[in-house]
Amino acid sequence: MHEMSLAEGVLQLLEEQAETQRYHKVKQVWLNIGELAGVDVDALTFSLEVVCRDSLADGAVFHIVREPGRGWCLQCSREVELPTRYHGCPHCGRYQIQVTGGTDMRVGELEVE
Ligand SMILES: [Zn+2]
Known part of the structure; x- marks a missing residue:
């Protein structure tokens, strides 16, 4: 389950920032x-609940903000929204699309003390 390693990565980042901030x-x-x-x-x-137990983020509330997938249609020369990676262009129906966004996970805001 790769979510577990993602969660560990998030906790690691929080611990690193705790030192500098x-x-x-x-x-x-x-x-x-x-x-x-x-x-x-x-x-x-x-996974976050499990890895954050007894850490500095024990009991923290995680808010998930979904960002839409985006791509660039080579046919239309415009940016389109992509619900999945293998979705056709909503305007011309073709599949010549370069994925440009919505492919990663980032830690946004933090509330700390
Ligand atoms: Zn198109």
Whole structure:
């Protein structure tokens, strides 16, 4: 389950930032997750609960913000929204699309103390 390693990555980042930004407790975290990132949000939420137990983020609330997938249609020369990676262009119906966004997961805002 790759959500578990994603969750470990998030916790690691929080611990690193705690040293540089001098906080000792994480209360809320906003995670931006692209629709094309291939992340199972339920599995990730569960994994975060598990890995954050007894850490500086124990009991933290994680807010998931979904970001739409985006691509560039070579045929139309315009940006289009992509619900999945293998979706045709909503305007011309072709599949000559370069994925340009919504493929990653980032830690957004933090509420710490
Ligand atoms: Zn098109």
